Amino acid sequence: xxxxxxxxxxxxxxxxxxxxxxxxxxxxxxxxxxxxxxxxxxxxxxxxxxxxxxxxxxxxxxxxxxxxxxxxxxxxxxxxxxxxxxxxxxxxxxxxxxxxxxxxxxxxxxxxxxxxxxxxxxxxxxxxxxxxxxxxxxxxxxxxxxxxxxxxxxxxxxxxxxxxxxxxxxxxxxxxxxxxxxxxxxxxxxxxxxxxxxxxxxxxxxxxxxxxxxxxxxxxxxxxxxxxxxxxxxxxxxxxxxxxxxxxxxxxxxxxxxxxxxxxxxxxxxxxxxxxxxxxxxxxxxxxxxxxxxxxxxxxxxxxxxxxxxxxxxxxxxxxxxxxxxxxxxxxxxxxxxxxxxxxxxxxxxxxxxxxxxxxxxxxxxxxxxxxxxxxxxxxxxxxxxxxxxxxxxxxxxxxxxxxxxxxxxxxxxxxxxxxxxxxxxxxxxxxxxxxxxxxxxxxxxxxxxxxxxxxxxxxxxxxxxxxxxxxxxxxxxxxxxxxxxxxxxxxxxxxxxxxxxxxxxxxxxxxxxxxxxxxxxxxxxxxxxxxxxxxxxxxxxxxxxxxxxxxxxxxxxxxxxxxxxxxxxxxxxxxxxxxxxxxxxxxxxxxxxxxxxxxxxxxxxxxxxxxxxxxxxxxxxxxxxxxxxxxxxxxxxxxxxxxxxxxxxxxxxxxxxxxxxxxxxxxxxxxxxxxxxxxxxxxxxxxxxxxxxxxxxxxxxxxxxxxxxxxxxxxxxxxxxxxxxxxxxxxxxxxxxxxxxxxxxxxxxxxxxxxxxxxxxxxxxxxxxxxxxxxxxxxxxxxxxxxxxxxxxxxx
Numbered sequence: 166x167x168x169x170x171x172x173x174x175x176x177x178x179x180x181x182x183x184x185x186x187x188x189x190x191x192x193x194x195x196x197x198x199x200x201x202x203x204x205x206x207x208x209x210x211x212x213x214x215x216x217x218x219x220x221x222x223x224x225x226x227x228x229x230x231x232x233x234x235x236x237x238x239x240x241x242x243x244x245x246x247x248x249x250x251x252x253x254x255x256x257x258x259x260x261x262x263x264x265x266x267x268x269x270x271x272x273x274x275x276x277x278x279x280x281x282x283x284x285x286x287x288x289x290x291x292x293x294x295x296x297x298x299x300x301x302x303x304x305x306x307x308x309x310x311x312x313x314x315x316x317x318x319x320x321x322x323x324x325x326x327x328x329x330x331x332x333x334x335x336x337x338x339x340x341x342x343x344x345x346x347x348x349x350x351x352x353x354x355x356x357x358x359x360x361x362x363x364x365x366x367x368x369x370x371x372x373x374x375x376x377x378x379x380x381x382x383x384x385x386x387x388x389x390x391x392x393x394x395x396x397x398x399x400x401x402x403x404x405x406x407x408x409x410x411x412x413x414x415x416x417x418x419x420x421x422x423x424x425x426x427x428x429x430x431x432x433x434x435x436x437x438x439x440x441x442x443x444x445x446x447x448x449x450x451x452x453x454x455x456x457x458x459x460x461x462x463x464x465x466x467x468x469x470x471x472x473x474x475x476x477x478x479x480x481x482x483x484x485x486x487x488x489x490x491x492x493x494x495x496x497x498x499x500x501x502x503x504x505x506x507x508x509x510x511x512x513x514x515x516x517x518x519x520x521x522x523x524x525x526x527x528x529x530x531x532x533x534x535x536x537x538x539x540x541x542x543x544x545x546x547x548x549x550x551x552x553x554x555x556x557x558x559x560x561x562x563x564x565x566x567x568x569x570x571x572x573x574x575x576x577x578x579x580x581x582x583x584x585x586x587x588x589x590x591x592x593x594x595x596x597x598x599x600x601x602x603x604x605x606x607x608x609x610x611x612x613x614x615x616x617x618x619x620x621x622x623x624x625x626x627x628x629x630x631x632x633x634x635x636x637x638x639x640x641x642x643x644x645x646x647x648x649x650x651x652x653x654x655x656x657x658x659x660x661x662x663x664x665x666x667x668x669x670x671x672x673x674x675x676x677x678x679x680x681x682x683x684x685x686x687x688x689x690x691x692x693x694x695x696x697x698x699x700x701x702x703x704x705x706x707x708x709x710x711x712x713x714x715x716x717x718x719x720x721x722x723x724x725x726x727x728x729x730x731x732x733x734x735x736x737x738x739x740x741x742x743x744x745x746x747x748x749x750x751x752x753x754x755x756x757x758x759x760x761x762x763x764x765x766x767x768x769x770x771x772x773x774x775x776x777x778x779x780x781x782x783x784x785x786x787x788x789x790x791x792x793x794x795x796x797x798x799x800x801x802x803x804x805x806x807x808x809x810x811x812x813x814x815x816x817x818x819x820x821x822x823x824x825x826x827x828x829x830x831x832x833x834x835x836x837x838x839x840x841x842x843x844x845x846x847x848x849x850x851x852x853x854x855x856x857x858x859x860x861x862x863x864x865x866x867x868x869x870x871x872x873x874x875x876x877x878x879x880x881x882x883x884x885x886x887x888x889x890x891x892x893x894x895x896x897x898x899x900x901x902x903x904x905x906x907x908x909x910x911x912x913x914x915x916x917x918x919x920x921x922x923x924x925x926x927x928x929x930x931x932x933x934x935x936x937x938x939x940x941x942x943x944x945x946x947x948x949x950x951x952x953x954x955x956x957x958x959x960x961x962x
Contacts (some may be wrong), residue, residue, distance in 0.1 A: 168341050169408040170322040176342035178353040183322040189348045190326065193635045195335055199325040203408060204290030207320060209261030210313040212303060213239075213283075215252045223275045230283065232256050235310030242272075242279035247299035254300050255284045255313035264290030284313075286407075291319055293407035296397055296414070304400055318404050331622040333531030337429025340619065347599035347636055354599070357427075359543045362388075366560045370437065370499070373444040375564040381471045381511040382447040382483060384538050384565035388502040388546045389437070393417065393555035395495050411524075416554050417493050417500060420545050422524075429619075430504060430533055430541035431525035435480060435491040437499035442476025445501070447483060454479060458486040458521070470515045471507060484512035484529040485521050498555075504542035506535045506565075517708045534619035535569045569618035576629045577611045584627070585634045586643040593633045600632065659761075662799075662858040663746055666763055669798045673791050675742045675765060680724035682748060683714035688723035691841055692812040702752045717750035717757075721764035722812075722852055726834075729768050730842055740770040740783070746855065761855035762829070765791065769846040785817045785833050788849040792821065792831060800862035803853075805831065806888060812838045821853050829853030874905070874932040875943045879951065880962035885914075885921050892925055892959070899953045901946050903938070906930040924962060 170183045179186060187197040217231035221242065230248060232239050239258060248254065257263055258281040259270050265288075269281045282288075286295035295301050307316065314320045326335070334340040339357065346354045366372070368389045375385050397403065398419040406413050411422050421432035450466040456479040457463045464482070466472070471483035481487040484507040493500065513530035516522065542561055550557040582588035590612050594604055601617035616623045623629065634642060656664075667677060683706060688694075694701035700719040709715035718724055725745055732741070744765040751758045767783045775781055789805055796803045801823065808820030813832030821829040834848040883892050893907050900907070911926035918924050929950075931943050951961055 167410045168324040180351045196327045201323045203321045206266045207314045210257045212307045213256035239280045242274045245299035253303040253307045257281045263288045293412045334619040360547045362543045376446040378448040381508045384506040386504040387562040390557045391499040424545045428541045430537040433503045435501045436497045439491045440475040441478040446474045457489045485526045532621040536618045572616040670744045675744045678745045684718045685713045686716045738772040741768040764852040767849045771845045823857045872937045874930045877947045880926040882960040903931045905932045
């Protein structure tokens with residue numbers, strides 16, 4: 166929220182500087198993110214009157230303007246078309262400085278000297294102020310010769326304040342003034358006078374009234390005005406709106422915006438003559454209903470959206486945005502002004518789903534004080550009357566219960582002492598009083614406070630203690646050591662497993678990536694996933710941050726690949742080893758299944774030159790070894806068998822099995838996908854389920870071998886599609902109990918090996934636990950094994 170220092174000082178007398186106020190406000194929980202000095206360089210600009218205008222003798226697109234003010238006259242040349250005789254304008258004579266710091270002098274235009282210049286709103290330092298292009302036109306009652314910046318109040322300090330979601334009361338100048346008064350005990354809050362209104366409408370129209378059909382709107386008020394003259398609002402009010410980031414539009418619209426900024430109560434004006442019927446009904450929308458809002462966009466509504474209707478037709482999205490069919494324009498002569506209370510969850514849900522982030526929705530979603538409904542309506546009607554907008558009626562319709570529910574919250578000295586180290590209830594009461602908390606009943610040890618209706622965030626005693634602490638200043642609270650140190654806690658199985666995965670992969674040269682769970686829907690096309698693949702059917706977000714983050718990821722690989730591509734686009738040239746641990750979201754019918762995965766990637770880099778040649782380059786077996794090492798760190802064993810993935814290179818893609826079930830894959834990304842993603846060199850990846858790591862298997866211990874081993878080799882010819890694991894399993898099945906290990910040491914294809922086959926050579930370790938084996942004994946057992954292997958259809962070499 167933008168807060169004008171000048172406007173704030175109209176509401177509260179502050180014995181402090183703007184910078185000290187910003188510091189205290191930040192320390193109290195409402196962070197001042199930026200401080201802007203508006204028109205700080207502007208100097209020497211006076212208010213002047215246009216007394217004569219003539220066309221430049223040679224430049225027909227220029228005008229020669231004569232200006233006068235108390236101290237004299239001047240001539241200047243301008244190309245602005247909106248200036249006419251009798252206008253009052255800001256004039257910067259030679260030597261004056263405009264908002265961007267430029268010092269003006271005398272310029273000559275084809276023989277005509279221009280002494281300084283008339284200024285636009287942009288040149289005055291406040292672009293939003295003007296409602297037309299050209300010179301800023303001031304009202305005819307502007308004092309000639311006075312400092313234009315001073316009279317307009319345009320020189321100001323504006324704070325950009327970040328308001329936490331629980332402090333909707335700070336989304337108004339009145340709320341900010343109240344907060345300032347509490348932060349500076351010597352300050353004085355000024356009264357805002359509102360005229361009395363009555364609820365017996367004497368409007369000169371046949372209006373049938375207001376009907377509330379939905380509990381989402383417990384209070385709805387309407388005011389009326391006719392014979393309107395839709396013109397610009399008074400300029401000092403336009404300055405306040407512009408400094409607050411709101412562009413002035415017309416007197417009628419500006420009234421609603423000004424009151425919203427002042428009180429935090431959104432208002433809306435309907436063109437009475439555009440209503441489908443002389444009545445207003447607040448109800449829930451029906452599924453499929455449509456409305457065109459003031460921004461010109463058509464929205465399809467869901468059941469449960471809160472609607473303002475007339476004659477059954479939607480004329481506004483309650484608390485979000487009005488409808489285009491009842492918009493105020495230059496032809497408007499009669500209006501209804503709405504001031505209502507809507508429940509935050511209803512407005513927040515609709516605004517987020519439709520992507521409408523209006524000022525009204527922003528406030529309603531954080532909670533608006535119900536008591537402000539009649540107050541803001543009365544103030545708006547009075548302001549319209551002061552501005553002579555038309556014939557304003559101070560009789561209103563107020564449907565619903567205008568009385569906020571009373572809330573009482575106790576504060577005890579015992580809890581105050583426990584939390585902040587002080588137990589002075591009298592001081593606490595003084596701190597809370599400027600915020601509107603009234604003591605209902607009190608004793609030495611306990612005070613019951615009546616919570617003001619605008620503080621919807623205060624419900625329990627701890628909330629009151631927090632208010633006392635932040636207003637006293639957290640840095641002013643007494644320092645103390647903590648009490649009894651509790652027994653040390655332990656982390657759960659899942660964080661322990663994550664920690665060990667990180668330690669293992671980082672020890673092997675990997676770095677961890679942290680990607681959003683949201684991703685672009687184009688990942689399915691980029692990775693060539695078929696429509697039948699469950700991973701190609703992600704859940705879409707109802708309110709995405711952007712198109713590039715509009716669906717939930719179904720596996721980790723796309724995010725990792727996009728992260729690598731982003732780094733390459735930013736100039737990275739070298740190899741990358743990265744991993745990620747994160748949740749993925751799989752569609753099972755209409756349900757959402759959430760799983761945790763572990764993924765890794767090895768990218769060889771744009772510049773993979775090495776003095777050691779290809780021998781040191783990573784490949785499929787590198788990433789396979791990394792994954793198997795990760796499994797061994799947990800005492801697990803993953804089986805890797807040939808597999809296929811839509812994005813995987815044929816022959817370099819494998820399924821990862823654990824206890825006989827597939828838990829993931831290892832793959833080299835195939836060339837067509839690399840070209841699509843503009844990857845300049847190979848990328849190897851793995852992704853597996855996290856679950857197996859949650860139950861690590863403890864290591865088994867036994868006695869050390871006391872007797873030496875005897876080794877024998879065996880070479881077999883097996884079909885090419887038969888895996889090493891399958892062959893070693895056959896050997897293990899047939900081998901004697903004395904065989905303690907089987908290790909592959911050679912794979913050969915070529916001469917003397919039949920086509921479609923390969924030669925596999927293994928070393929077998931024979932060992933007896935109680936004695937030394939003789940060569941003769943081992944030869945006999947080994948020959949028996951060889952003969953049994955031949956019976957399984959494998960050839961011996």
